Amino acid sequence: MPVFSSPPSTQNLSIDLKKFSKVFYLKRMGRKFFVGGNWKCNGTIEEVKKIISILNAGEVPSSDVVEVVLSPPFVFLPLVKSELRPDFHVAAQNCWVKKGGAYTGEISAEMLVNLDIPWVIIGHSERRALLGETNEFVGEKVAYALSKGLKVIACVGETLEQREAGSTMEVVAAQTKAIADKISDWSNVVIAYEPVWAIGTGKVATPAQAQEVHAALRGWLSSNVSAEVAESTRILYGGSVNGANSKELAAQPDVDGFLVGGASLKPEFIDIIKAATVKSA
Numbered sequence: 001m002p003v004f005s006s007p008p009s010t011q012n013l014s015i016d017l018k019k020f021s022k023v024f025y026l027k028r029m030g031r032k033f034f035v036g037g038n039w040k041c042n043g044t045i046e047e048v049k050k051i052i053s054i055l056n057a058g059e060v061p062s063s064d065v066v067e068v069v070l071s072p073p074f075v076f077l078p079l080v081k082s083e084l085r086p087d088f089h090v091a092a093q094n095c096w097v098k099k100g101g102a103y104t105g106e107i108s109a110e111m112l113v114n115l116d117i118p119w120v121i122i123g124h125s126e127r128r129a130l131l132g133e134t135n136e137f138v139g140e141k142v143a144y145a146l147s148k149g150l151k152v153i154a155c156v157g158e159t160l161e162q163r164e165a166g167s168t169m170e171v172v173a174a175q176t177k178a179i180a181d182k183i184s185d186w187s188n189v190v191i192a193y194e195p196v197w198a199i200g201t202g203k204v205a206t207p208a209q210a211q212e213v214h215a216a217l218r219g220w221l222s223s224n225v226s227a228e229v230a231e232s233t234r235i236l237y238g239g240s241v242n243g244a245n246s247k248e249l250a251a252q253p254d255v256d257g258f259l260v261g262g263a264s265l266k267p268e269f270i271d272i273i274k275a276a277t278v279k280s281a
Contacts, residue, residue: 030231030232031232031233031234031256032064032065032066032067032234033065033066033067033250033256033257033275033276033279034066034067034068034069034190034234034236034256034257034258035066035067035068035069035257035258035260035272035273035275035276036068036069036070036071036091036121036153036190036192036236036257036258036259036260036264037068037069037070037071037260037264037265037269038071038093038121038124038238038259038260038261038264039051039070039071039072039073039076039093039264039265040073040093040126040261041073042073042265043072043073043076043265045076045079048072048076048079048080049079049083051265052080052083052084054267054270055070055084055085055088055269055270056083056084056085058267058270058273059270060270060273060274061273061274061276061277061280062087063087065276065277065279065280066257066273066276067089067257068087068088068089068273069088069089069090069091069119069153070084070088070089070090070091070264071090071091071092071093071119071121071153072090073093074092074093074107077090077092077115077117078115081115081116081117089118089119090117090118090119091117091118091119091120091121091153092107092112092117092119092120092121093120093121093124094107094120094121094122094124094127095107095108095109095111095112095120095122095141095145095150096108096109096141096144097137097140097141097144098144109144109145109147109148109150110148112150113148113149113150117150118150118151119150119151119152119153120145120150120151120152120153121152121153121155121192121259122138122141122142122145122152122153122154122155123138123141123142123154123155123156123175123179124155124194125155125157125194125196125199126199129196134178135174135175135177135178136178138154138175138178138179139178139179139180139181139182139183140182142154142179142182142183142189143179143182143183146183146185146188146189150188151188151189151190152188152189152190153190153192153236153259154179154189154190154191154192155191155192155194155238155259156171156172156175156176156191156192156193156194156217157171157172157175157192157193157194157195157196157199157238157239158171158172158195158196158197159171159196159197160196160197163195163197168195168213169213169216169217169220172193172213172216172217172220173217173220176191176217176220176221177224180221180224180225186225186229186232186233187232189233190233190234190235190236190257191217191233191234191235191236192235192236192237192238192259193210193213193214193217193235193236193237193238194237194238194239194259195213195239197239198238198239198240199238199239199240199261200240200261200262201239201240202240203239203240204239204240204241204245204249205237205239207248207249207251207252207255210237210249210252210255211252211253211254211255214235214237214252214254214255215253215254217235218230218233218235218254221233234256234257235254235255235256236255236256236257236258236259237249237255237257237258237259238258238259238260238261240261240262241258241259241260241261241263241272242263242268242272243263243268243269243271243272246258246271246272246275247275247278249275250275250276250278250279251278257276258272258275260272
């Protein structure tokens with residue numbers, strides 16, 4: 001059950017959410033549905049091969065309908081890339097903020113490019129909370145990754161305390177602004193809105209809650225970056241997405257896909273990918 005029965009307050013916004021929702025609903029066909037799977041720090045060689053086998057055998061919509069990107073732990077990137085079906089792509093879960101060197105334990109964007117890894121996740125809430133990555137640091141990492149030719153899944157989202165304080169959009173806008181301050185080309189950026197209180201907890205934002213934040217975020221992009229960027233940038237929802245709730249969430253006009261955690265390690269990930277057909281129905 002969702003932790004809230006009503007959508008978050010966005011009274012401080014100076015945009016007409018209904019207006020933006022209507023405008024971008026009419027134009028959303030230009031945004032291909034995107035499903036990312038974040039495997040986090042999980043898996044053995046045997047388990048990874050089993051997951052790949054299930055995914056390779058799965059019947060999913062064509063790549064014209066949905067873009068699928070899987071993000072295994074670093075050590076499994078070459079294995080997954082070599083054995084995964086060609087219509088699915090691979091992402092790293094993080095990369096360093098500058099060129100490699102004396103940064104023990106880090107992976108550089110250049111290394112990922114050398115391995116022909118096209119995508120990277122940056123700014124996940126777990127790294128923000130556990131490793132102290134600030135908004136500004138995340139913005140710098142996004143900019144550097146893009147400068148080296150990587151595509152970026154940039155994560156934003158509020159904690160339970162921030163949501164209860166009514167500051168959801170203030171937090172998400174600040175996180176997005178830190179990225180906008182560092183980049184000018186958004187064509188290789190996907191934003192993943194992941195309310196921290198919903199990640200791995202089983203609590204899911206209601207479709208109305210997800211839609212309101214997505215619409216507000218798209219409105220922020222229109223007002224602070226450009227209408228073109230707002231229209232074209234895909235905004236994903238992440239937070240306990242599963243096979244049972246994915247279609248209802250996907251039906252929201254400003255939800256352009258998902259960044260999936262635990263469920264991406266299970267056969268139901270195929271059902272989540274199939275939710276993309278809701279947009280083309």
